[in-house]
Amino acid sequence: MMFVSISSAFALSNRKNCCSSSVLSFRTHPESTHCSLRRIELVERPTHRSKTRDVPRQLPTFFRTRPLRFRATRSLPFSLAPGLSVVASVRSGESVEQILESFQQVKPHPDTDVVVVGCGPAGLAVSYLLAEKGVQVTCVGSNPATRWIPNYGVWLDEYLPLGYPLSCLSKTWSKTSLYLQPDGRNLVMPREYGRVNREAMQIELLRRCRDAGVKVIAAEVSGVTNPPSTLSSASSSPESKGEAISLVQYADGSQQSARTVVDATGHGCKLLKFDREQSIPQQHTTYGWSVPSSQRDQGVQVAYGIEADVEEGHGWDLDEMVLMDFRSNFLSSEEEQNEPPTFLYVMPMSKTRVFVEETSLVARPPLSFDWAKKRLYKRLESLGVKVTHVHEVELCYIPMGGDLPIVPQPTIGFGGAARLVHPATGYMLTRALSAAPPFANALASALLQKPQLSACEVSQVGWDAVWSVERRREREFYKFGMEVLLEMDYSETRIFFDCFFSLPEWTWHNFLAQNLRRPEIIQFGLRLFISLPNRIQLKLMQAGVRDGGPALLASLLAP
Known part of the structure; x- marks a missing residue:
């Protein structure tokens, strides 16, 4: 039986707490280290009475306390947060590039059931779920190996039921707090929050696509020719099959036919039609971009964030994530009255490393990143937080509200392209991941159990699942x-x-x-x-x- 012992570097020096079986010892990379363990049965140290716990719920808290041993029973992806060491018999995890190399790097098959355009979380989730049900899927992205940019935060009670491993979270907090009073008092909620490990989530979804038989290809989609919207079921007969499909055109001149196409390209929504133009505005005003009158009902969430090293003593509880800090005592009375309200979003990673983000929940016109950056550093200065090194800068621009795509239309939208983002908060990741299974179920049922349906009728089923x-x-x-x-x-x-x-x-x-x-x-x-x-x-x-x-x-x- 294989055993694994996980602890802090300090506890590992005490060898009597480690198992006696032959092991391979290594230390995690400062950023993140991925390994693949089997499903683990949690056993406390010998000095305590042994008992089994549910790993996804308990593991974050235990990581911060004492050494543990795990008994392997079956396969489960696994990773460690920065600063932890591991003694284990494991195999090295796969990188994004290694997984993509395992896909057959060939041109798209001439025809398929579904072409999913977009290799973000929404596109990959829908792709593997469809393929698991027997649907032939091609997932297309201009560069599937591109690292995901946004920092995703999730509530654990929403994330864990989705069936994704704990390894896709780089850190969790057992409490969430809000600063809503000018005097600095905070409201603490005993609700667990997690930060998504973007690389681990990308690897997990690509691995699921590979295992389900999805063809993930690097290609640029230049357009989609859809069948007439008045197409009836009768015209879907074998004699007219060529008229009842969508034709995907690629930038290299090749084409691929599909019974339906899903646009999961995010807020750019390259393939969908709207009642009014929803392009991202580019001109700036004092605080942000100017928005044409045709987009007046669309708000935008803008945030400027940094993951940075700071001097020790930043003051944030390492077991408490700050969801909103709306204190404004660092502003003058004139600034507080005349400038848009923003809040600070804080993920304390360690005593000397934090992710902080100055966020405009929603504004119209949107604020500029330069403006948000200045306010962030002004706020940090007032809190006595001194940044010594910036590891990463995040520029967050999330369209909120606005018009939905025309429903129905031959190409189906999903994720950001379908405006699944919460119109009042900007949250979308768990919304998209939780909406993917019923969407895939409905679409797979229409494709596999009702082959007589035309492409337009299939798209109607898809749209009903997304936006009933x-x-x-x-x-x-x-x-x-x-x-x-x-x-x-x-x-x-x-x-x-x-x-x-x-x-x-x-x-x-x-x-x-x-x-x-x-x-x-x-x-x-x-x-x-x-x-x-x-x-x-x-x-x-x-x-x-x-x-x-x-x-x-x-x-x-x-x-």
């Missing part, structure tokens, strides 16, 4: 929340979130996850409205009259 009529009604409520936030200054924003997080946990929890159904939305809205002070209630009513509140209420109450 019910989901679209619910989204209007979240968009209304975005419009309300756009109207608030610093003081009002703090009061609003103080009341929001004072509601029963299930209400704000499900609001953030976009899991509130219509009856719950009405209950949530009433609870929040009653808890707010009169001046913010008045602002909500004014926004409701201006932004279609009566129509929204009628839609929510409709059968």
